[in-house]
């Protein structure tokens with residue numbers, strides 16, 4: 001709610017810090033700082049200061065906001081419609097920066113009513129879940145379609161629909177409140193309360209503005225809100241603390257409830273009505289209204305989806321690149337790479353991106369999102385270089401952030417292909433696992449306008465490399481590939497720092513195959529408020545490809561290695577040109593799986609975060625080019641990697657969330673091709689299926705495993721070094737401990753981990769360091785051994 005204000009100020013402050021550290025880093029390196037502090041102490045000191053400042057700003061903003069809301073209540077109670085008009089003359093001219101409560105509410109309403117924002121109405125992530133069948137409502141079929149916008153923009157609509165009084169006095173009598181915080185818009189929640197003293201019901205309706213007022217509203221003791229049709233809709237909590245605000249009236253009548261503090265609102269905030277003990281009934285009209293809106297949205301979307309499904313997952317649109325407003329040299333490069341027609345997401349996004357608008361884009365895996373952001377990126381560079389005089393060191397004009405090193409390299413390679421005929425435009429990668437000095441040399445000898453980076457290494461350059469921050473000051477476009485992952489907690493801090501170091505006047509583009517609702521909410525960390533949301537999947541659309549057959553197997557953990565071996569054998573026997581990716585839960589489990597399958601003479605390669613970068617790059621390149629190869633990997637390969645013609649993806653164990661499942665699966669069935677995905681779960685992991693229940697995944701029967709194969713697996717497992725297995729056990733325990741559904745029952749977790757330890761042929765459960773056990777909350781759990 002206060003974020004825009006806060007962001008604005010904290011950004012300025014952080015920029016100052018950025019510049020400060022940059023100034024210090026000029027001319028040879030920031031090695032010592034005032035007070036004898038080293039770089040990190042200096043940095044921490046300033047981070048602390050920034051946090052304090054941020055807190056103070058937040059407090060100020062809160063106060064301002066509360067004052068504004070109080071004024072609004074006063075105005076209402078005094079019978080004035082405009083909150084500002086209720087101020088004294090001297091106050092009325094004050095500009096309540098950054099915006100008035102009404103404007104704020106309107107802005108929220110606008111944002112949530114935007115085209116494509118309907119899914120924000122949905123309480124769950126992902127597409128709208130289908131609604132349970134409802135008994136037919138009278139006259140429902142003859143109801144005209146609901147204009148959703150009208151629901152927010154015009155109160156009258158609802159009021160007329162439902163016979164709610166519209167006059168000022170009436171509306172004051174039946175006070176209107178609804179819900180802000182971006183959750184409900186338009187339809188207002190209507191509560192009925194019965195006055196203790198009278199049998200007639202007092203309609204109290206809550207309007208959008210007044211949820212902002214909620215902290216100031218005190219409700220009568222004992223009054224309860226009845227559960228709404230959907231329990232997730234915002235609740236009005238009339239809790240004990242609020243009721244303790246009750247004061248005795250001078251006449252000794254304690255049953256008269258005062259609402260809000262008299263100190264702030266004088267007599268206006270004293271409710272002189274008798275206390276209403278409880279809400280007598282909930283107005284079902286509201287949930288009905290919501291239901292109708294949802295149905296209307298579903299209806300609209302199902303017809304859109306029908307059109308979409310009619311050209312069944314077609315990847316390419318009708319539009320050609322040469323029909324678009326992009327450089328002929330780029331078009332030439334595109335056609336030499338075999339791109340003539342645009343893909344659907346490219347067509348949907350290009351004009352918006354070329355217009356300079358901020359956008360957040362959701363499109364299925366393997367549908368050409370990279371080119372969709374690279375084309376406008378190249379245009380932005382061309383535009384900027386033609387209008388700006390030549391610099392000795394060109395500024396960085398486009399910054400592309402990726403979550404993994406391999407993805408950054410892949411994007412850079414694709415950019416290079418598109419820049420084939422453009423002289424004087426270059427792209428460089430800044431990724432971890434390479435020598436920092438080599439980066440520096442490349443940046444100096446061949447400064448490029450486009451940088452593709454992983455967040456950590458980019459920050460190293462911002463903080464340590466003199467001149468780099470200055471080059472970033474010319475940035476025109478910031479792109480986040482796999483945006484939802486970059487906005488995840490794991491990357492968030494780095495991302496915030498990076499955003500603070502680039503100009504505010506820039507275009508930002510966010511792309512991913514999965515954009516959960518909360519990511520859309522926090523995307524404004526990067527995007528302007530007036531951004532566009534482009535969703536080529538569509539609400540209610542399936543996020544995976546119809547041509548990818550999805551199935552799952554449930555088997556005890558002890559059988560997983562054997563089953564993977566069996567599935568691979570089966571697949572290889574059916575396909576000459578197979579190419580398989582096996583995803584494991586952690587790097588060390590990946591390593592164990594790789595060693596086992598290699599021991600069993602399968603043609604496998606391994607890739608995970610514990611491998612040196614040079615090795616990772618070599619394996620990635622080999623797998624891209626090869627046929628008849630199996631890649632055993634962790635989530636480093638889950639997102640964005642474009643290995644052509646992957647025929648099967650096996651996921652062993654639960655992915656960390658629904659999004660990971662979709663991205664891993666998306667390594668097959670790219671460019672509209674066919675593919676297959678198998679998820680292998682232990683019985684206690686079956687709960688995960690609930691997260692993907694809207695996806696077309698089917699249960700497969702357990703294969704017939706012969707005893708020879710079992711012996712073979714056991715023999716091969718016995719040959720693997722114990723240290724690898726111990727590391728796998730530790731990693732396994734760490735992974736599942738971090739998964740809420742499993743990690744919360746520590747005893748069960750340790751028991752399962754012991755079984756895993758058995759299944760990989762360890763004689764006894766490996767011991768943990770005391771510190772590790774403590775950190776994981778496992779110290780006193782039976783079955784955990786502590787290292788002496």
Ligand SMILES: Nc1ncnc2c1ncn2[C@@H]1O[C@H](COP(=O)(O)OP(=O)(O)OP(=O)(O)O)[C@@H](O)[C@H]1O
Nearest residue numbers: 339341342343365366367368369370371513640642
């Ligand atoms: N217009 C086009 N014509 C033909 N092929 C294309 C076109 N655009 C992209 N491709 C190809 O489609 C494949 C997938 O593209 P890309 O890797 O950009 O997908 P993506 O949507 O980013 O996938 P992910 O969500 O997994 O990151 C690539 O092999 C790319 O070369």
